Amino acid sequence: MKAQAVDHISLLPLYAAAGTAVLVLLADLLLARRTAVFAALGAGGLATVVAAIFTGFRAGTFCDPTGGACSWVPSPLAATAAVVFAALTVGVLALSIPALRLGTAPAGEFCFLLAASMTGGVVVGYAGDLITLIVGLETLTLPLYLLVGLRRFAPGERVTTSAASASVTFFLISVVSTAIALLGAALNYAATGALHFDRLIDGAGPTAPVAQAGVALLVIGLAFKVAAVPLHAWAPATYEGSPLPVAAYLSTASKLGGVLALAAIVTRLDAATLTALLALLTMTVGNLVALRQTRMVRLLAWSSIAQAGYILAPLALGADGVRAAAAYAVFFVVLEFIAFAVVVALRPPGEDGGDIDSYRGAARRSPWLGAALVLALAGLAGLPPGLAGLFAKVTIVDALIDGGQTWLAVIVALNAVIALAYYVRVAALLYAAPPRVGIAVADPELLEAATHPRLPLTRPVAAALITAAVAAVVLGFAPQLLFDALS
Amino acid sequence: MSVALVAVLLIPALGAAVLALMPKTQDQAARKTGTIFAAAALIPIVVLPFARDDAWSSYSVNPLAVRPWAELDLSWVPALRLDFHLGVDGVSYPLIALTGLLTLLCCAYTVRKVPEGGPGRTLVALLLVLETGILGTFLALDLILFFLFFEVVLLPMYAVIAGWGGPDRRRAARKFVLYTLFGSVLLLLGVVLVAVTAGTGDIAQLTGGAGLSRSVQYGAFALFAIAFAVKAPLWPLHTWLPDAHTQAPTVGSVILAGVLLKMGTYGLIRIGVGVTPLGAEWAAPVLGVLAVAAVLAGSLICLRQTELKRLIAYSSVGHMGFVLLGIATLTATGLQAALLGNVAHGLITGLLFFLAGAIKDRAHTGELADLGGLRESAPRLAGLLGFAAIASLGLPGLAGFWGEAFAVVAAVERGGGLWVTLAVLAAIGGALTAAYFLRLLRKVTHGPAKGSVPSEITGAEWLAWSPLAALTLAVGVAPALVLAATSAPVRALTEALR
Numbered sequence: 001m002k003a004q005a006v007d008h009i010s011l012l013p014l015y016a017a018a019g020t021a022v023l024v025l026l027a028d029l030l031l032a033r034r035t036a037v038f039a040a041l042g043a044g045g046l047a048t049v050v051a052a053i054f055t056g057f058r059a060g061t062f063c064d065p066t067g068g069a070c071s072w073v074p075s076p077l078a079a080t081a082a083v084v085f086a087a088l089t090v091g092v093l094a095l096s097i098p099a100l101r102l103g104t105a106p107a108g109e110f111c112f113l114l115a116a117s118m119t120g121g122v123v124v125g126y127a128g129d130l131i132t133l134i135v136g137l138e139t140l141t142l143p144l145y146l147l148v149g150l151r152r153f154a155p156g157e158r159v160t161t162s163a164a165s166a167s168v169t170f171f172l173i174s175v176v177s178t179a180i181a182l183l184g185a186a187l188n189y190a191a192t193g194a195l196h197f198d199r200l201i202d203g204a205g206p207t208a209p210v211a212q213a214g215v216a217l218l219v220i221g222l223a224f225k226v227a228a229v230p231l232h233a234w235a236p237a238t239y240e241g242s243p244l245p246v247a248a249y250l251s252t253a254s255k256l257g258g259v260l261a262l263a264a265i266v267t268r269l270d271a272a273t274l275t276a277l278l279a280l281l282t283m284t285v286g287n288l289v290a291l292r293q294t295r296m297v298r299l300l301a302w303s304s305i306a307q308a309g310y311i312l313a314p315l316a317l318g319a320d321g322v323r324a325a326a327a328y329a330v331f332f333v334v335l336e337f338i339a340f341a342v343v344v345a346l347r348p349p350g351e352d353g354g355d356i357d358s359y360r361g362a363a364r365r366s367p368w369l370g371a372a373l374v375l376a377l378a379g380l381a382g383l384p385p386g387l388a389g390l391f392a393k394v395t396i397v398d399a400l401i402d403g404g405q406t407w408l409a410v411i412v413a414l415n416a417v418i419a420l421a422y423y424v425r426v427a428a429l430l431y432a433a434p435p436r437v438g439i440a441v442a443d444p445e446l447l448e449a450a451t452h453p454r455l456p457l458t459r460p461v462a463a464a465l466i467t468a469a470v471a472a473v474v475l476g477f478a479p480q481l482l483f484d485a486l487s
Numbered sequence: 488m489s490v491a492l493v494a495v496l497l498i499p500a501l502g503a504a505v506l507a508l509m510p511k512t513q514d515q516a517a518r519k520t521g522t523i524f525a526a527a528a529l530i531p532i533v534v535l536p537f538a539r540d541d542a543w544s545s546y547s548v549n550p551l552a553v554r555p556w557a558e559l560d561l562s563w564v565p566a567l568r569l570d571f572h573l574g575v576d577g578v579s580y581p582l583i584a585l586t587g588l589l590t591l592l593c594c595a596y597t598v599r600k601v602p603e604g605g606p607g608r609t610l611v612a613l614l615l616v617l618e619t620g621i622l623g624t625f626l627a628l629d630l631i632l633f634f635l636f637f638e639v640v641l642l643p644m645y646a647v648i649a650g651w652g653g654p655d656r657r658r659a660a661r662k663f664v665l666y667t668l669f670g671s672v673l674l675l676l677g678v679v680l681v682a683v684t685a686g687t688g689d690i691a692q693l694t695g696g697a698g699l700s701r702s703v704q705y706g707a708f709a710l711f712a713i714a715f716a717v718k719a720p721l722w723p724l725h726t727w728l729p730d731a732h733t734q735a736p737t738v739g740s741v742i743l744a745g746v747l748l749k750m751g752t753y754g755l756i757r758i759g760v761g762v763t764p765l766g767a768e769w770a771a772p773v774l775g776v777l778a779v780a781a782v783l784a785g786s787l788i789c790l791r792q793t794e795l796k797r798l799i800a801y802s803s804v805g806h807m808g809f810v811l812l813g814i815a816t817l818t819a820t821g822l823q824a825a826l827l828g829n830v831a832h833g834l835i836t837g838l839l840f841f842l843a844g845a846i847k848d849r850a851h852t853g854e855l856a857d858l859g860g861l862r863e864s865a866p867r868l869a870g871l872l873g874f875a876a877i878a879s880l881g882l883p884g885l886a887g888f889w890g891e892a893f894a895v896v897a898a899v900e901r902g903g904g905l906w907v908t909l910a911v912l913a914a915i916g917g918a919l920t921a922a923y924f925l926r927l928l929r930k931v932t933h934g935p936a937k938g939s940v941p942s943e944i945t946g947a948e949w950l951a952w953s954p955l956a957a958l959t960l961a962v963g964v965a966p967a968l969v970l971a972a973t974s975a976p977v978r979a980l981t982e983a984l985r
Contacts, residue, residue: 383668384620384639394567394631397675402683409679413672420668424642424661428649431605483566 007061010074012051013082017122020044021115028108038097041111045090048122052082060128069196073128077326080485081125081260084330088253088337089118094464095245095341098349104243105150113143113150117253124257129196130185130218133261137225138178140257144250145171148242162352166241173224173234181221188214188269200268215269219278222265225258226308229281239301244353247297248340251304252333259311259329267319276316280411283309287418296343297353299422300336303380306419307332313412314396317403323486324399330482331379331392334472338376341465342369345457356426363430365454370430372469379472381423382416387476395479488538488557491531492573495583495622498528499590499615506612514608515598521611522594525587528618532587535575539972554976555628555691556580563632568688572629577972578757578826579625582749585833586625588958589745590618592951593738596841599947600848602736604651610738613650616643617742624750630678630688633758638671640747644739651736659734666727670717674754677710681762694761694980701765708766711759712774718751721774721811722781725804732800733853737844740796744803745837749829752810756822760814761980767817772905775815775898779909779916781808786919790926795843795853798927799836802879805920806832806891812913813894816906821897822977823970828890830969831878831962835887838875838955842868845948846931855927860936867944869932871952878959880924881917885963891917 008015020041027040056079060070093114100107120139127133149167153159189195191203191211203211220231227235239247266275286306293299311328314321343353346362346369363370379386382393393416400409434447475482502524509517538557555574563571575583594611601607620639627633641664649660682688685698696704717724728748732740760767785805792798806828813825845868846861847853861869878885881892895917898910944952962968 378642383642384635385642387635390635390638391564391567394569394634394675394679397679398567398683401676401679406676406680409676413676414669416672417665417669421661421665424645424664428657428660431646431650480564480566483564 004062004065007059010055010058010061010072012055013048013074013079013122013126014119016044016048016051017082017086017115017119020048021112021119024108024111024115028112032108034100034107037108037111038093041093041115042090044115045086045093045118048086048118049083052079052086052122055079062128064196069128069198071128071132071196072126073197074126076486077260077263077322078125080326080330080482081256082122084256084333085118085121085125085253088249088256088333089114089121091337091341091464091468092245092249092253094460095248095344096243097460098458099243099245102349103154104152104350106152110147110150113147114249117141117143117147117249121253121257124260127264128198130189131195133264134178134181134185137222137257137261140254141174141178141225144246144254145174147246147249148238151243162241163243166238169234169241170238177221177224177231179221180217180224184214184217184219184221186214187211188218190214197264197268200265202270215265215271216274218265219262219271219274222258222261223278226255226262226312227258227305228278228308228312229285229305232282232286232305235305236298236301240295240297240352243350244297244340244344244347247301247353248337248344251301251340252336255304255308256329256333259308259315259325262312262315263322263325266315267322270318272316272318275312276405276408279309279312279316279408281309282306282312283412283415287415287422290422291418293422294356295353296356296359299356299426300339300343300353303419303422304336306415307336307380309415310393310396310412313405313408314399314403316408317399317405320403321399323483324395326486327395327479327482328392331388331395331475331479334468334475335376335379335386335389338372338465338468338472339380341461341468342373342376345369345461345465346455348455349458356429359426360429360432361434361452365449365452366457369457369465372465373430374427375469375472377423377427379476381420383420386472388472388479391476391479488535489559489573491534491538492557492559492575492626494531495528495535495587495626496573496619498524498531499618499622502528503612503615503619506608506615509608511606511608514606517608518594518598518601518611521608521615522591522598524615525591525594525618529587529591532584535583536580536972558628560628567631568682568686569631569635570629570689572632572689572691573626574628574691575626576976577974578976579753580972581826581830581969582625582746582753582833583622585749585830586618586621586746588954589741589833589837590614592837592954593741596947596951597738599945602651602738604656604736610647610651610736613643613647614738614742617647617747621746621750625753628690630682630690630693630758630762632688633690633754634671634675634678637674637750637754640750641667641671644743644747647739647742648731648735651739652734654734655730656734659730662727663731666717666724670714670724673710674714677707677714678758680710681707690757690762696762696764699763704763704766705769706766708759708763708770711755711763711766712770715751715755715759716777716811718754719748719807719811720751720804721777722784722804722808723777725781728804729797729800732803732840733794733796737840740800740840740844741837744800744840745833748803748807749833752807752814752825752829755811755814756825756980760817760822764980771815771817775812775906775909778808778811778815779912781805781811782913782916783919786916786923789923790919792923793855795846795855795858795927795931796840797853798855798923799839799843802920802923803832803836805916806836806879806887808916809891809894809913812909813890813897816894816897816901817981818897818901819974819977819981820893820900822980823973824890824893824897826973826977827886827962827966827969828894831886831890831959834955834959834962835875835879835885838871838952838959839879841948841952841955842872842875845944846872855930858931859934860932862932864936871956873928873932874956875959876924876928878963880921883963886959888963889966
């Protein structure tokens with residue numbers, strides 16, 4: 001048997017990402033200094049971005065010697081996804097630094113797990129067959145079980161088990177969903193003998209029902225990862241229990257991984273009805289439940305469930321909708337990241353998201369943070385000034401109408417109205433006047449300032465926030481950049 | 488001239504950005520700066536008509552419905568069929584001028600008097616953002632771009648109502664924003680439907696319904712009609728309007744009634760009638776009936792109102808009913824009446840809301856029962872209110888007359904039992920308008936004086952009000968001021984229907 005030629009250039013993003021994880025591990029082991037670990041992950045993330053852009057779009061590698069199907073396919077979508085994964089990883093690191101400096105989690109382990117997760121994300125984007133895809137997805141998710149529960153308590157601090165229980169919830173659901181997805185892949189393989197995406201075909205003949213069941217199970221298993229209704233119940237509980245930056249990572253990078261995996265399946269196999277149904281349920285239920293949330297992170301969790309519904313909707317079109325779904329996903333992760341970053345910045349390090357009411361008047365105290373959150377929320381609602389979000393909505397409505405699924409476009413449009421109700425509630429609360437106290441106070445502003453001290457904004461958080469906001473504004477004025485990158 | 492087009496949008500946007508960066512302590516200076524930007528935005532607006540070239544269009548063999556005086560066409564997002572295509576013609580220009588003027592007056596008014604609720608600097612910045620959005624809507628010659636600007640005004644207007652409004656402002660603002668977003672998502676579906684089917688979003692190319700099948704036009708027009716009916720607002724989709732108007736601060740009400748509502752009627756003419764003429768023809772009777780229902784419902788509700796601002800808000804429903812009736816007739820007379828009615832309503836209702844705000848500020852109440860005798864306590868204010876009310880009820884010689892009278896004339900011209908009946912009913916509605924405005928005047932200006940109302944009108948108020956009063960008179964005497972440039976585009980629009 002002849003040894004296969006491996007195109008190492010096309011593997012560069014993977015080398016960079018995996019190398020980052022190793023580098024972080026070594027830095028922690030040898031230097032044992034937090035700053036060195038942070039620097040290693042930051043530099044590795046940037047290297048991954050550069051590698052993904054440098055590799056760009058080229059022929060695949062690890063191909064079947066008989067020709068055609070490859071297991072590693074550098075496509076424009078894969079490169080874009082790798083850039084986003086790496087950027088999100090660095091961003092989440094930046095959000096975590098204040099808490100890590102306090103020692104809420106061991107910095108070395110935290111950064112290593114984050115880098116490992118990034119590696120998984122990169123693999124998902126470039127995967128060319130089902131096994132690589134699922135391995136990538138598991139590499140993306142596995143470190144997250146630990147990251148969700150990774151919480152150290154200072155002496156004297158009240159010890160809670162919420163992080164641990166969130167971690168267990170996430171772990172159990174995720175393992176079950178992986179098992180379902182694997183079963184689906186196996187059934188489909190049994191019926192059609194195909195693992196490579198290029199060879200995936202809808203089943204025919206007597207094995208057709210088996211193949212169909214396989215496809216359905218595969219889609220359902222992956223739908224867990226994007227938290228699509230009715231497979232969503234883990235998400236709010238897990239987000240709420242995990243540290244804020246990890247919740248940000250879960251709702252952006254982890255979700256993006258699920259979207260990429262689903263996109264790979266629905267492009268080749270017919271799962272239109274199932275996907276459309278999932279999209280319909282996900283956006284409607286997500287938005288309706290979000291209306292009643294009183295906790296900030298839960299609200300963001302439910303809103304991100306609803307957003308997953310918007311992403312799923314164009315996927316119901318099959319291959320025609322992938323570009324729209326991917327574009328929406330990128331617009332969404334940028335805006336969602338800003339929202340979480342502002343929440344991190346407004347809360348003391350290591351704290352959870354708190355009640356929505358505790359954000360009352362926050363924008364009066366910190367106008368720039370308030371403006372950033374308004375930008376993010378308006379974008380998630382699909383309205384200016386969040387132009388990126390507006391273009392995201394236009395993109396999927398355009399794709400759906402173009403693909404003949406007008407009814408789904410109507411549902412998306414009506415959901416946008418429901419969603420605005422809760423986004424505007426939060427945004428208005430940020431600017432609301434402080435509540436009246438029962439007693440007469442000479443200077444209510446002074447009392448407000450005393451009871452709600454303005455927290456110092458740490459440099460890494462500020463840098464992440466500014467970068468993300470600039471990205472959102474640039475994408476808002478030049479969305480064509482993203483569309484060009486995706487094709 | 489394309490420089491002027493961009494400047495029209497850029498100056499207010501720049502002004503808002505500058506205001507956002509100015510320090511908190513410099514509130515008064517910031518408001519003045521904002522007013523200077525609003526005034527500067529008028530310069531390119533004044534320059535625009537000089538680009539007009541009538542000779543060319545009259546000699547062309549195949550007159551296009553949209554032949555902009557000045558035009559700018561840049562590719563923006565090809566993937567979404569979105570071009571940055573701006574243009575101005577006789578249909579949009581009067582509304583553009585009105586927007587520039589009203590924003591300047593509102594900014595100038597805010598320099599002196601900031602409503603309670605927040606810093607005046609932010610309010611002026613929001614007014615400038617609103618101006619950008621509204622002007623963009625009137626200038627856009629691309630469907631997706633039109634939608635984009637249509638959305639720009641949503642959140643700033645919400646913020647104006649929720650930040651500086653009356654006691655029940657949050658609920659009113661929420662109602663406003665959800666209602667109008669409902670309208671604009673339907674607009675999104677409509678514009679994307681048209682853009683996808685025709686393969687382009689260029690309004691100039693699409694006008695006349697080229698390349699759209701009958702069924703697409705029906706579907707798209709239904710979406711447009713509901714979307715713009717929410718914005719205009721057309722009975723029975725008007726219920727957000729009274730709350731929003733009553734709770735909004737004075738400048739918010741002026742902008743809302745003066746120009747924001749016009750985005751609905753303008754859109755209906757430019758896009759509804761222009762892009763989907765077959766759909767417009769198909770739905771015209773329904774629109775006509777609803778428009779007349781709005782006229783009658785608005786007037787009857789006004790007869791029962793006990794609050795000043797709420798009464799004026801409901802009167803808007805009636806006036807916009809006349810405008811929509813004019814559009815529904817789909818005749819040249821009707822469309823011109825609608826365009827004139829738009830401008831007249833903007834001037835008169837803007838003035839009425841300024842006056843209502845002034846009266847409420849002075850008397851600390853808007854209840855008609857608690858007002859009275861204004862003629863004795865504040866004769867000048869009472870005189871102006873009388874002038875505005877009489878203009879609004881459509882006295883010949885003032886701006887309000889032409890739009891309403893010719894909407895009725897157009898309906899009669901259209902002929903047939905339905906349209907003549909509608910004309911008669913609309914005329915009765917016009918008479919009811921007179922009834923409720925006279926009732927308003929009797930309650931507010933006549934009778935015994937209740938409480939002391941500071942009588943003098945400040946310089947800022949004169950500055951804000953006198954242009955509106957003067958223009959009301961000018962447009963009333965010479966409607967050609969508004970209509971001069973509309974006949975060619977309107978004729979082309981109606982010819983597309985033949």
